[in-house]
Amino acid sequence: MMEIQMLDHWVRLSVRLLFDILWVSYEDDTGTHRELPSHADSPGADYSATSSTLLPWPAGLPPYPIYVPQDLETLLQQAVASLPSFRPGPHAIGSVPLPIFVEGPAELPHHPWATLVEQLPQIAPYLPRLQTVYLTPKKPIARPAFRLPLRVLAVGGRCDAALEYMKSADWYANDPVVKTHGLQFETVEPQQMAKALRAEMREVVMIEDTEVADLLKAASRLPQPVLTRPRLVIVLSTGVSQPSTARLNLPPGMALLWIKDGGLSAVESFIKEFLYNLIHNYPLHEALKAAAQSVKVFSPSELQLFANPQSNHYLRLSDALTQLQQETLTLNQTVARGNLEAFFRRMGKDVSQKTRTIVAEALEEREAIQQAATVTREINIEFGQETTSLVPLAYAEALVSKARASQQKIRARLSPLMNSTAFLDAVEKHQARRVDVALERLIPEAMTYTAVAPKRRLVKGARYRLRVHIGLPSEDSLMIGETPPLDPLLPEPEGDKGHTLDVVVFEKDFTLLSPRVQNLQLPRLRGSEPVYFELVAPQRDTAELRIGIYHRNHLLQSFLLEAQVGADEWIDSPSPQVTVRLNFSRTARFTNLPSLTPRALSIGVNQNPATNEHAFMLKRDSDTLLFPVTEKIIADQQETFRKLLREATTDAQGNPRFPTYPAAGTPPSEEFNQVIRELADLGGALHHALFVRADKKMQKALREIAAITDDIIQIVRHDPNFAYPWPVIYDFQLPTKIAGAPAPPVCLGGVDAAAAAANANAQHCSHGPKDKVYCLKGFWGLRHQVEQLLALGDNLEDAVVKVERNPQAGICLAVGEKDEHTQKMTDELRNKLGAAVFELKQQEDLLDRLWKPAERPAILVTLGHLETNQIAGEPEGPRIVIQPKQQWLQAQEITNRQIADGDWEQQPNTLILLMACGSAATDIATLNDLSTAFTSTRAAAIVGTECVVFSRLVARFAEEVTLDLWNGMPLGQAVKQFNRRLTGAGNPLAFVFNYLGAADLQVAL
């Protein structure tokens, strides 16, 4: 059930008695507010005294001065100007009135403060454009959006009589469909009232003031108040009780309209007009003002509305329309559409003839659902007239209730299959459900939405509603790319909860009016209900936004919406103007979700070529952060990072600065401490940059990340070339820098060199995010696992979470750099793993082997010199030497092979260690290109280096990590453990190693 976003304008004026002054504070829906002063002697520049003569003064109250915000009149003028000055339709009153919610001081709850406020000189001139409403004192509650029928309960004969004009209208009196599905009237005697309320929810209850106290008591005692309480109470008053008493006792979630009973015909006329106005989709305050204006016999104080900005909209017919559309879309997704024959053909032997017959017979019932869907889709509502609003809506509701009955029948007929695991598995295996995105434009005058056709532009500044669901493509789909088969979606098995996904809209160029994260319930078999996001199109010619589908913070799929935007929607062009395209996917059919484990945080990085900007998109549970970063800032930070690593690699003589195998028990050098301090300073600055841009909720989420250990942080590069030093982000506090003081010590995270050599799981220190310290645990890459994933287009594939072993080829070593260190690695791996390890043969072409599934290894270790010099007889450009003078690894050759021979469609999807060594700082883009090329062919992961390092270090890394991987350790953990061992022993170069692929990727045992 969706909650409708409140977007109508309102103003709230609160009268307070403070320091012997009456203050009128201001607040509105845009967030503008004028606060009360905190000291008697400083009323503040914001407030000034206003004339209080002639005001309806509360009895017994001394003539206190009244202070109002200095700019009250300007604020009101602006608020009024933001509302349409014309409302079409025969019942309209010209302009849309601004609701002003008034509350009085707690000391004087019974005084009619709205009457006083209306007479203020700053407000009186605007009265024709305003409607004052008494603010209900209870906290608002969120109620499900209104849905037809509108049920009206009259209590007692007087109220029954007051509805007579309404009940005699031709469109109502002679139409049984409207009477059942559109508008229902019922009358009970006061003694039966409480029982009637318990029996069924009534949206509107009419009652005399003698009974109102009983009604409010009964309403406050109803079970499940959000579902069962009346939304509006209309009180006919003969002056027996005070309206303010009713207002103060009104239970949350209800509004109340108080009418001075000045004779039956006046009340009848007024009620008729008021109810008609609700049918014409007015909020309560506007329905009241328009009715009062056409009936003309009531003075303003004889009609009092008690509501809040939420309950003012509890009875909108546009909500009823949206509910109807949403239900038919969902019903239509389930069983109503789809090509059964084609689906059976694809299922082949997985579905028996008997089962086919049951399904086919069950689906014969789907006609009613299709009819309801078609009628609702084509419904053309104009709220200005009951015959074009309530009446057609009632007819559509009648069809929907038939459709619901059909769905029940289908469910019943399918029930013999719903306990069959084989059948459910077969459907799940073959059924194609996709994310579908549509955009609907708000027609403000009509309060309805119409679908945006792909060949129309968006309109600058116009309001839209983005609709996202998973299932079959809708008629309004904006998706481009491969068209999925139209499979019938069946009802879900009884008791099957399915998965809760998060849909996140990173609005980028748009303005987002609704929350950025919405939950989407995905059942096992059928389509999901849609979720909606309210947007405003920007004042620019092109616009994009990104949609992410997450499961437990693991990004499943990501889509890019791109739109042309203009002054109007008309454009003469054969090409689509609004498109949505998949660009990242870890699931083909949403059936592998259990294998995609939770992430602590997911960060997407998006590129915007038009502005040379990147956007960081963070998501943890319901908290998100979107912020742009310029290319330059990113490049500078990445360069600073690499410079630190390069300087940590070699000394002035070109020798390694830090030992690869520090002797056990040797304390880390001061040089090491200095490098760690510099890395932490950089990482701390990066963390601050994220933190200060986050809102309070995201800041809380980042604080949580800082306090937890051993979790996985996911980075998705929507631009594959984008590199950023995520593992170096440092989220503990840093020591305050004191001039002249000795440099602060560096904590190894509690793992000293000896312990690290002996036991990688040695105890940690007790440092946490609040300690001002240089501690290895403060780095994301050492405390957590940082996985990076590449977005490479629109392939719908399940993520590889396990690399299968190939009996013919276990671990392939392609070592072009022959020295004592690489020899040691080869010997050690051979000793420990035996026949699983083999070397690439002389003359053997590595790519030939990789493109033969029977010979493709589970793990490939390429370790070679990164050559950048032009050498006669060798290919041009940077290359990794695999066999000196014979074979080199280059990205373009991998891509050529992929173009010629296709992707690796069968296991093993090799896990590649791409170990480039050398002594000179070299263009790292080469390595990035190689990683991208291998990822594109479906290698499960590429483990690489940030810069070129000595062969002894990459050999140690390759040896230890390969051993752990082969023994079943997940990739992220193997890399993290190595990095902890290395840094714990006093070598800071752990930050050199990174990987593209899932942290929990494993080699099958």
Ligand SMILES: [Zn+2]
């Ligand atoms: Zn520590």
